Amino acid sequence: MCRLLAYLGSPIIVDKLLYQPKNSLVNQSINAKEIEEPLNGDGFGIGWYVPELHEEPCTFVSVNPAWSNRNLRNLAPKIQTECFIAHVRAASVGEVSESNCHPFQYRNLLMMHNGGVENFSRIKRKIREPLTDELYNWIKGQTDSEHLFAFLLNHLFSNPRVSITPETVMEAFERTFGDLKRIMEVHEIMEPAYLNMVLTNGSFFVGTRYTTNSTEEPLTLYHSEGGRYVVEDGISYMVAPEDDDQAVLIVSEKLTEESHWTAIPPNHFVVVDQSLNVRVRPIRA
Numbered sequence: 623m624c625r626l627l628a629y630l631g632s633p634i635i636v637d638k639l640l641y642q643p644k645n646s647l648v649n650q651s652i653n654a655k656e657i658e659e660p661l662n663g664d665g666f667g668i669g670w671y672v673p674e675l676h677e678e679p680c681t682f683v684s685v686n687p688a689w690s691n692r693n694l695r696n697l698a699p700k701i702q703t704e705c706f707i708a709h710v711r712a713a714s715v716g717e718v719s720e721s722n723c724h725p726f727q728y729r730n731l732l733m734m735h736n737g738g739v740e741n742f743s744r745i746k747r748k749i750r751e752p753l754t755d756e757l758y759n760w761i762k763g764q765t766d767s768e769h770l771f772a773f774l775l776n777h778l779f780s781n782p783r784v785s786i787t788p789e790t791v792m793e794a795f796e797r798t799f800g801d802l803k804r805i806m807e808v809h810e811i812m813e814p815a816y817l818n819m820v821l822t823n824g825s826f827f828v829g830t831r832y833t834t835n836s837t838e839e840p841l842t843l844y845h846s847e848g849g850r851y852v853v854e855d856g857i858s859y860m861v862a863p864e865d866d867d868q869a870v871l872i873v874s875e876k877l878t879e880e881s882h883w884t885a886i887p888p889n890h891f892v893v894v895d896q897s898l899n900v901r902v903r904p905i906r907a
Contacts, residue, residue, distance in 0.1 A: 715766045843886040
C-alpha cells in the first residue's frame with residue numbers, strides 16, 4: 623500500500639527525513655509499522671524544488687528498494703530544499719518499473735498516492751476517455767495512481783483561466799473522487815478505493831485521507847507543525863519557532879513515537895498554504 627512523506631518549510635537536508643528518524647521513510651520501506659504489509663520494496667521516488675534554479679522540481683526514482691539504494695544514500699545528505707516529497711512503493715497496479723514509481727510530475731506539479739483502486743483494469747478506459755490529448759499522451763505508466771493524477775489534472779485545467787490554488791486543487795479532488803465513485807458503481811466495483819494523495823506545486827500542499835466507502839477506515843495520515851524539524855539520536859521533534867523558522871510535515875506513518883503528530887480525520891483534506899498555515903476540512907465527495 624506504500625508510504626509517503628511531504629515537507630514544506632525552512633530549508634532542510636533531506637537525510638533528516640529519509641534516514642535519521644527511528645521510523646524513517648527508508649526504514650518504512652522494509653518494516654512499516656502502521657499497515658498490514660510491512661514491505662514497500664518495489665521502488666521509490668523523491669521530488670524536491672530549487673526555485674532559484676528552475677520552477678519545475680527535481681525528481682529521482684528507482685525500481686530498487688530504498689533500503690539498498692547507494693545513490694539515494696549518497697544524495698540524501700547533500701540535498702537541501704524548502705519543499706520535498708518522498709514515496710516508497712508496494713506495487714499493486716502496474717509492474718515494477720520507473721514509469722510506475724511515485725511521485726508523478728506534470729509541469730511544476732508533483733503528486734504521490736498511498737492506497738489503490740481494486741479492479742482498476744475494469745475502469746481504466748473510462749478514466750482515460752475524458753482526458754485531453756496532452757494528458758492522455760502524458761501518461762507513461764500503468765498505475766491507478768498516475769491515471770487518477772491525469773484525471774485530476776483534467777478537472778484542474780478544464781478552465782484555463784483558473785489559477786492553481788489550494789481551493790481549486792481541492793475542488794478538482796472532489797470532482798475526481800465523485801466521478802470515480804460513480805464509475806466504480808456503474809462497473810459494480812464494490813471494494814472501497816483508498817485514496818491518500820498529496821499534490822504540491824512547491825509552494826503549498828493539498829493532501830487527502832479518503833476512502834470511497836465512508837463506513838471503512840482510510841489509511842493512516844498525520845501532520846506535524848512547528849518552528850523547525852530536528853532529529854537527535856533518531857528522535858524527531860518540532861522545536862518552537864525562532865525568527866522565520868517554520869515547518870510542516872505530512873506522513874503516512876509517524877517517524878517517531880513522540881506526541882507531536884496529529885491524525886488527519888477520515889475523509890478530510892489537510893492543506894498547507896504558502897504561509898505554512900495548516901487547515902483541515904471535510905472532503906465533499
